[in-house]
Amino acid sequence: MTESVNFNVIGTIDSPYKEKFAIPRQPGIVTAAQGQLRLTGLANNDELVRGLEQFSHIWLLFVFHGTQSQGWKPLVRPPRLGGNKKLGVFATRSTFRPNPIGMSVVKLDRIEQCSAGQNNVGQKTSQVILHISELDLLDGTPIIDIKPYVPYADIIENAHGGYAQNQPSNNITIIFSQAALQTLADNITLYPSLQSLIEQVLKQDPRPAYKQNKTDDKIYGMSLYHFNIKWQMSDLSTLQVMTIEATTNHTV
Numbered sequence: 001m002t003e004s005v006n007f008n009v010i011g012t013i014d015s016p017y018k019e020k021f022a023i024p025r026q027p028g029i030v031t032a033a034q035g036q037l038r039l040t041g042l043a044n045n046d047e048l049v050r051g052l053e054q055f056s057h058i059w060l061l062f063v064f065h066g067t068q069s070q071g072w073k074p075l076v077r078p079p080r081l082g083g084n085k086k087l088g089v090f091a092t093r094s095t096f097r098p099n100p101i102g103m104s105v106v107k108l109d110r111i112e113q114c115s116a117g118q119n120n121v122g123q124k125t126s127q128v129i130l131h132i133s134e135l136d137l138l139d140g141t142p143i144i145d146i147k148p149y150v151p152y153a154d155i156i157e158n159a160h161g162g163y164a165q166n167q168p169s170n171n172i173t174i175i176f177s178q179a180a181l182q183t184l185a186d187n188i189t190l191y192p193s194l195q196s197l198i199e200q201v202l203k204q205d206p207r208p209a210y211k212q213n214k215t216d217d218k219i220y221g222m223s224l225y226h227f228n229i230k231w232q233m234s235d236l237s238t239l240q241v242m243t244i245e246a247t248t249n250h251t252v
Helices: 178-186 194-202
Strands: 012-013 034-039 057-063 103-120 124-131 142-148 173-176 219-222 227-235 238-246
Touching: 103 178, 173 178, 173 194, 178 238, 194 227, 194 238
Parallel strands: 173 238
Antiparallel strands: 012 034, 012 142, 034 124, 057 103, 057 142, 103 124, 219 227, 227 238
């Protein structure tokens, strides 16, 4: 047996999540999150995705590039358990794994092939783009494989999910300041789902696990698209979005 295996990156993710903080801990929870998967290298060929449009969802296998340099740990603290109990990394979906590989189910909205200009010998080139949503991936995530989601095989009835059997329920009310609402209105043409995205992300309470279900007067910030969003917990059930400020990087 070989001790190592090399993989080629077949694509890169364009995501509204510009930093690890506030990314939902599972896919499918934040339905307003939209992104793109741009195929690269030899995988940038429409023959590789022929027939994929028949499927509503796809599996993405990817590299945790945002935490890869930090190495891995045999024991980790799952946020689901409040960050206070250690479990073996293989009993969790932690990013700190012996091989920093993740898997995620995303919704496949459509497949696009568009012109990408010319190469260095003057030949026209094209770009294959998979438009996806419901993602939980950091911007720039390298993809190493794509597989169709097959319901009859991938849905296992009566499966037991241990400590993560059910989706956490967070009854948090999200309110926006007048300044934040004005920014949303000013950007509604380019970002029509921005308010829904912010609400869905914040309803998951992205604070550190040990602070959840506790009062907290700290002002937090998160980056979505090219916006820096500042927010604060008013009480245990109310969260206020204070400001939404555009950064210099205007990437949709």
